[in-house]
Amino acid sequence: MKVAFHLFLVSFLFSIACYGQLRIIPSWDNKALELEQVYLTENKDSISFSTLKMYFSDFRFREKLSGGITEIDTLIFYDLADSSTHVFFKNLEISNYDDVSFTLGLDSSKNVSGELENAYDPLLGMYWAWNTGYVNLKLAGKSSLVLTKTHDFEFHLGGYRFPYASAQQVQVDLLDSYIQFELSLLFPDVISLKKTHHLMVPGKEAFLILQGLAACFN
C-alpha cells in the first residue's frame, strides 16, 4: 500500500514536472549534445561544438482525440549554452497531441517585421544588420576535418529571399515531450568541412545545409 502510494506520488510529481513542456534536445549518437565535448564522426574524425543557436516558429500541434490543430505562431530562440531556452510551452499539455509541425528558422514576414524585442532582440546575436533579417541557425566549433591552423568552423545559416528561402518545415511525432535532432547525421554528407568551414551569407549552400538539418529531427 505504502509502496503503491509512493509510486503514485513519484509518478504524479513526474507528470507535473513534465506537464506542458516541450524540450529541444540536440544529440550526438543519441546522447544529449554537450558543448566543447569532443565527438567522433562516422569516419573517426574529431569534432566539437562551441555554439548551437537557432530559431523555431509557427508551431502546429495535432490533437490526439479530435485531430484538431492548435497553432502557436510565436518565435522561439534556442541556445544550447543557455538552459533557460531549452524548454518551452509551459502551459501546453504535450501528451494531448500526436504530432507537431514547425518551422526551423523564421519565415520572411518575421524576418522583415522590424520587431526587435524578446526573441528578436539583436543581443541574442542572431540579427543580420547588413541584410535585414535573422540567422536561422548558428553552428560553430572545431574539427580535425578543417585543415586550417585553428580547425575552426562557423556557419551562420539563413536567408529568406527567393529562391533560397532557407527556413524549413519539420514535422515530428510527439511520442515524448521532447524533440530530438541528431547532429552526427550532418557530417560529412550535409556539411563537408573539408570543403566549407565558414559560411555567413544566404544562398544555395545555406539553403541545402538547413534542408539537411531539418532531416535530422527525430
Added chain:
Amino acid sequence: MKGSRFLLFAFFGFSVLAFTLKNVMPHPFYQPKEWPKPSYNFKGNPLDYEKFELGRALFYDPILSRDSSISCASCHLQFTAFAHVDHKTSHGIEGRIGKRNAPGLANLAWRKLFHWDGGVLNLNAQAINPITHVAEMDMRLDSLMYRLDRSPIYSAAFKRAFGTDDIRPFHLVKALAQFTVALVSANSKYDKVKRGEEKATFTNQEANGLKLFTKFCASCHKPPFFASDDFKSNGLPIDLELLDFGRMTITGNKKDSLLFMVPTLRNIEYSFPYMHDGRISKLKDVIKHYTLLDYSNPLLSKELRKNPVKLSENEQKDLLSFLKTLTDKTFLFDERFKYSTIK
C-alpha cells in the same frame, strides 16, 4: 516664514511650468501637405519629444563607438545635409575606411528601403548597422548596453523616456529613429515655389532647368523626394578595387548586378562627394557624366537608354541652377537638429 512660503510657491510654479513645457514642446517631425503618407511605422514608436532629445544626444555622442572616438554625426554632418564631407567613402574608428559613401539623411520617414543596396528594410534597425560594423563604430551591442546602463546620465534618460531600468537595443534604436525620422526637408526654394508662396519664383534659368530635369531626370529622381525606392544603373562602371555589386549583394540575382538606390537630390548642392563610392566630387561633373554616357551600354537602366541626356553647355548650367533650388537652408541650420547633450 513668508520667504520660505514664497520659495515653495516659486518651486511649485516652476515645476508645473517645466512639466507643461516638456509636454508642449512639439516633436519636429511634420507631414508636408501634398506629400504621400509616410512608410515609417509611427505606431511602433510614437513621436515623443523626450525620446527625440535622447536620440539627438545619442546621435552626437561618440559613446556609441568602441573607442569612443566617433559618433553618427562624424559621418552624417548637418551642414552637409547629414552626409559625409571630404571623404569618398566613410571613415570609421581608427581611420578604418568603409566601402561606401555616407548618403545624406532627409525624409527618411517616406523610405521603404535603406542603404545603397536596399539591404536594410527598417529605419529603427538601420542604426544597428553602423554601431556594429567593423569599419564604422565596431561596438558590440552587449558592451554598449553595459556602457549605457553604467552611465548615470543615460540610465536616467532612458528611464525618463522609456520607463526602463534595462536598456535594450530596441530602446536605443527607437530613440535614434525619433531623431532621424524628424529630419524632414521640405522648405527649399523649389518647395516654396510649388506652394505658391509669396515672393517665391524661379529665375528663367531655374525654370528652364526644371524643364530639363523633368525631361531627363525625374523618371528616376522622382519629386517630391527626388529619389525612388527602385534600384537602377546610371552607367557607372565597377570600381575594381571596391568590387561593389550593389543590389546583387542582397538579392543574389545577377539581374541586380551594379544596380544602386536612386538617392535623393534634396540638398544635393551640399552633400558632395557623389555616388555610392563618392567618385564624383562636383555637381557639374555629375551632370557632365550623364551627357557623356555610352547610351548603347545594355547595362544602363532603360530610363536613360531610351531617353539619352542631351544638354548644351548652357542647358547644363540651367539644370545646375535648378538643382540648387533643392537646397533647404532652414533644414541645414535647424537648431533642433544641432549638436546637443542630455540636459
